[in-house]
Amino acid sequence: xSSAPTADKGFNPKQVFADKLRTIAPLLTLVxxxxxxxxxxxxxxxxxxxVNIIRQMSIxxxxxxxxxxxxxxAEIDLSVAAVANAVGITVAYFTLQPDxxxxxxxxxNGWIAIVLTLLSALAFGLITAFGMTKIGIPSxxxxxxxxxxxxxxxxxxxxxxxxYIYPDFITTLGSKTAFQIPLGVDEAGKALFIPVxxxxxxxxxFFIVGHFVLTYTRFGRYVYMVGGNREAAEFSGVNVKLIIGxxxxxxxxxxxxxxxxxxxYFGSAQQNQFDTYLLDAIAAVVVGGTSxxxxxxxxxxxxxxxxxxxxxxxxxxxxxxxSFQKIxxxxxxxxxxxxxxVYVEKFRERV
Amino acid sequence: xxxxxxxxxxxxxxxxxxxxxxLTDVSKSFGGVVALEHVDFSVRxxxxxxxxxxxxxxxxxxxxxxxxVHASYEGEMRVEGKPVxxxxxxxxxxxxxxxxxxxxxxxPDLTVAENVFLGVQPVKAxxxxxxxxxxxxxxxxxxxxxxxxxxxxxxGSLPVGVQQLIELSRVLFSGARTIxxxxxxxxxxxPEVARLFVALRKLRAEGKxxxxxxxxxxxxxxxxxxxxxxxxxxxxxTEPRASLDKDKIxxxxxxxxxxxxxxxxxxxxxxxxDEPALLTARDIADGRSLNGVSVELKRGEITGxxxxxxxxxxxFARALFGRHGFTRGDITLExxxxxxxxxxxxxxxxxAFVPENRGMMLFRTEPVYKNVSIAMLDRIHKLLLKPQExxxxxKHHIKDLQIRPPLTDIPLGSLSGGNQQKVALAKWLTNMPKxxxxxxxxxxxxxxxxxxxxxxxxxxxxxxxxxxVLSTEPETILTLADKIYVLxxxxxxxxxxxxxxxxxxLLAAA
Ligand SMILES: Nc1ncnc2c1ncn2[C@@H]1O[C@H](COP(=O)(O)OP(=O)(O)OP(=O)(O)O)[C@@H](O)[C@H]1O
Ligand SMILES: [Mg+2]
Numbered sequence: 001x002s003s004a005p006t007a008d009k010g011f012n013p014k015q016v017f018a019d020k021l022r023t024i025a026p027l028l029t030l031v032x033x034x035x036x037x038x039x040x041x042x043x044x045x046x047x048x049x050x051v052n053i054i055r056q057m058s059i060x061x062x063x064x065x066x067x068x069x070x071x072x073x074a075e076i077d078l079s080v081a082a083v084a085n086a087v088g089i090t091v092a093y094f095t096l097q098p099d100x101x102x103x104x105x106x107x108x109n110g111w112i113a114i115v116l117t118l119l120s121a122l123a124f125g126l127i128t129a130f131g132m133t134k135i136g137i138p139s140x141x142x143x144x145x146x147x148x149x150x151x152x153x154x155x156x157x158x159x160x161x162x163x164y165i166y167p168d169f170i171t172t173l174g175s176k177t178a179f180q181i182p183l184g185v186d187e188a189g190k191a192l193f194i195p196v197x198x199x200x201x202x203x204x205x206f207f208i209v210g211h212f213v214l215t216y217t218r219f220g221r222y223v224y225m226v227g228g229n230r231e232a233a234e235f236s237g238v239n240v241k242l243i244i245g246x247x248x249x250x251x252x253x254x255x256x257x258x259x260x261x262x263x264x265y266f267g268s269a270q271q272n273q274f275d276t277y278l279l280d281a282i283a284a285v286v287v288g289g290t291s292x293x294x295x296x297x298x299x300x301x302x303x304x305x306x307x308x309x310x311x312x313x314x315x316x317x318x319x320x321x322x323s324f325q326k327i328x329x330x331x332x333x334x335x336x337x338x339x340x341x342v343y344v345e346k347f348r349e350r351v
Numbered sequence: 352x353x354x355x356x357x358x359x360x361x362x363x364x365x366x367x368x369x370x371x372x373x374l375t376d377v378s379k380s381f382g383g384v385v386a387l388e389h390v391d392f393s394v395r396x397x398x399x400x401x402x403x404x405x406x407x408x409x410x411x412x413x414x415x416x417x418x419x420v421h422a423s424y425e426g427e428m429r430v431e432g433k434p435v436x437x438x439x440x441x442x443x444x445x446x447x448x449x450x451x452x453x454x455x456x457x458x459p460d461l462t463v464a465e466n467v468f469l470g471v472q473p474v475k476a477x478x479x480x481x482x483x484x485x486x487x488x489x490x491x492x493x494x495x496x497x498x499x500x501x502x503x504x505x506x507g508s509l510p511v512g513v514q515q516l517i518e519l520s521r522v523l524f525s526g527a528r529t530i531x532x533x534x535x536x537x538x539x540x541x542p543e544v545a546r547l548f549v550a551l552r553k554l555r556a557e558g559k560x561x562x563x564x565x566x567x568x569x570x571x572x573x574x575x576x577x578x579x580x581x582x583x584x585x586x587x588x589t590e591p592r593a594s595l596d597k598d599k600i601x602x603x604x605x606x607x608x609x610x611x612x613x614x615x616x617x618x619x620x621x622x623x624x625d626e627p628a629l630l631t632a633r634d635i636a637d638g639r640s641l642n643g644v645s646v647e648l649k650r651g652e653i654t655g656x657x658x659x660x661x662x663x664x665x666x667f668a669r670a671l672f673g674r675h676g677f678t679r680g681d682i683t684l685e686x687x688x689x690x691x692x693x694x695x696x697x698x699x700x701x702x703a704f705v706p707e708n709r710g711m712m713l714f715r716t717e718p719v720y721k722n723v724s725i726a727m728l729d730r731i732h733k734l735l736l737k738p739q740e741x742x743x744x745x746k747h748h749i750k751d752l753q754i755r756p757p758l759t760d761i762p763l764g765s766l767s768g769g770n771q772q773k774v775a776l777a778k779w780l781t782n783m784p785k786x787x788x789x790x791x792x793x794x795x796x797x798x799x800x801x802x803x804x805x806x807x808x809x810x811x812x813x814x815x816x817x818x819x820v821l822s823t824e825p826e827t828i829l830t831l832a833d834k835i836y837v838l839x840x841x842x843x844x845x846x847x848x849x850x851x852x853x854x855x856x857l858l859a860a861a
Contacts, residue, residue: 218734221725237726
């Protein structure tokens with residue numbers, strides 16, 4: 001975190017280790033998983049599959065960036081997947097659908113549709129922020145309610161139907177290829193490429209901006225300090241409510257954008273289509289080592305967490321296994337990560 | 352090294368009984384920081400052993416070794432004659448050692464009864480918690496410390512002093528044979544201290560061994576049978592109470608003859624009566640702790656507010672800083688209404704506040720420099736962080752306040768209690784606030800550190816800052832104040848502007 005090696009830094013090896021453990025543990029997990037899948041299957045360790053894993057995680061990645069902010073302040077956002085779904089459906093609602101799609105919608109110019117949709121994501125965030133900071137509802141409950149409301153919005157807009165068409169810009173970002181990585185030629189002399197989709201580029205952009213904000217801006221420092229000791233932040237004259245409200249809005253916007261790209265990525269917009277993303281996003285943040293108690297961790301940790309999850313999800317597809325067992329194994333990995341997360345916290349407190 | 356001191360006489364006093372705790376040649380360091388060097392220490396049954404020393408001398412560290420918090424150290428420890436090596440606080444508790452830590456550790460969300468019996472709830476047959484028994488017992492135990500409280504009260508809603516008493520009762524009555532009290536009286540009013548001492552003497556009569564750490568040398572001399580003095584990680588003296596006085600102890604603590612290190616017993620007030628008020632609070636009431644408080648703060652003046660625990664000092668300070676709502680009254684700053692809805696608004700308007708409990712003010716796991724810079728980040732840069740500038744600012748304060756160890760990047764939690772307090776003050780000193788509100792500014796500080804803080808506060812006053820000092824320690828108020836308000840049950844009962852005031856004047860007024 002800190003830079004410049006100054007001579008007068010106090011050095012307590014145990015403490016430094018405890019801090020690093022938060023990042024080292026998930027990193028070792030990642031390495032172990034990669035080694036395991038690479039040695040037990042032939043199809044896992046290919047360039048093609050690597051890009052595949054990253055593509056599969058990129059939508060979750062965008063959601064996880066927002067969620068990292070929230071968890072760093074020791075709050076939680078359970079509405080991310082539902083908001084993504086509702087916002088994704090909203091952008092389709094504002095786009096002209098083919099005749100066979102039986103949805104009463106309001107077709108608009110693509111850019112206006114995008115702006116309106118972003119405003120709807122903003123609205124979700126602002127409502128959450130208002131409920132938490134003005135009324136004083138705990139985030140767990142408030143975002144649970146927003147989750148229901150967002151699901152309700154999704155249901156009302158599509159009424160069980162499926163929409164397929166989005167503004168061109170969204171279709172491009174969600175489903176088109178940005179560039180190709182040349183991979184030589186095959187036996188028949190045909191050139192081989194690995195396509196890299198725009199979703200990956202957008203996700204990387206979110207990582208970079210998120211990391212920058214958390215590490216190099218005053219707002220980012222406040223996020224960590226509010227998570228570290230809320231009362232102390234308040235007594236230091238930090239506007240704690242503003243910070244908490246802001247992270248909830250950031251989370252809703254990230255989810256909304258992920259939702260728009262997501263429907264384009266899936267090729268359809270319908271209800272309950274993001275259901276697995278809630279658990280995945282929370283798991284990514286926590287598995288990466290960001291403290292559930294706030295104040296420690298960051299985007300770097302979230303990236304590691306996403307890769308761990310991506311490798312597990314993808315790697316299990318490469319070994320012959322009952323798909324029901326896979327669900328169980330994912331659960332066990334999540335549990336192990338949580339145990340490590342809490343253990344690291346205790347270890348820190350003792351040294 | 353240091354000669355074995357009065358220890359040689361102990362066997363004649365306590366006959367064949369072996370000490371409850373005996374440490375031989377104990378050393379401990381944290382990374383590069385040495386906290387203890389070759390320390391011998393013992394506690395006998397039926398003795399109250401006072402322990403004093405400057406901030407960072409190593410007192411808490413030694414106690415944490417005894418209480419099993421620090422498991423790695425050099426040297427040997429015996430408990431009731433048997434060599435031990437505790438791996439955790441649990442081991443120490445099992446061996447009959449109880450400790451009240453310097454940092455308050457009550458659980459704010461639990462009730463009084465639950466806190467008194469934390470971890471050791473009485474159970475009925477079948478392992479069911481005996482709630483009603485627990486409540487009535489808890490009521491009885493805290494009553495012996497003079498608290499008349501509903502055992503169902505949530506502890507977080509009580510004043511810090513009462514919380515401290517609840518924490519004390521948890522350990523005092525736990526059945527531990529050795530009881531360590533690390534600065535137990537810092538938040539207590541004089542009558543509360545007196546009641547605590549009665550309880551301690553009773554435990555001594557039961558043959559328990561007690562260790563009493565405090566910066567209040569008068570208290571230490573009053574209650575202790577023997578006193579050990581630490582300086583710079585070493586034990587420099589252990590002497591029976593009878594052969595000590597305050598000057599001698601201070602001499603041992605600072606390593607030279609005691610200069611005029613005494614805090615004020617009297618004060619000559621000098622209010623700036625013709626100056627216009629900078630901040631006026633009129634008739635502030637919240638329907639509970641505050642029943643109509645009016646004060647005036649002026650530029651370049653230190654206003655002292657004295658009162659016992661529970662007199663409303665804590666609430667009033669927070670009301671000014673936008674952290675405690677009030678239902679009646681108004682505050683004006685430079686003639687304009689100043690009813691702040693948030694601490695951020697108060698800070699913007701030029702107010703600064705250091706609360707009485709440093710846990711409320713500091714980020715333990717963050718480095719020192721981030722703790723110092725938090726209140727002034729917006730002045731360094733509106734948007735971005737400049738860690739090097741933050742470090743420079745921190746370095747300046749570390750030097751100025753003589754914070755030890757003088758490092759910017761170590762976690763705050765690794766500083767000793769008194770040094771943490773200095774960091775809490777440092778955060779407001781970079782950009783001069785208009786009004787600086789200090790709740791118990793010298794609590795938990797040794798004589799040397801107190802002098803530093805007093806010097807700093809007076810310098811700020813001379814630079815034109817208006818300072819409000821709220822304290823339950825008469826000495827602090829007398830040493831600092833140009834004008835004194837005495838608060839009692841949420842109202843100002845006395846205002847002193849001029850002339851000479853003594854400690855007994857204050858006590859009588861409160
Ligand atoms: N967990 C820790 N990590 C690193 N250094 C520590 C830690 N705890 C204490 N120290 C250092 O050990 C030294 C002794 O600290 P200790 O807390 O024992 O002092 P103290 O005598 O209790 O002082 P005070 O009166 O201010 O409470 C100090 O230099 C302190 O910075
Ligand atoms: Mg201490």
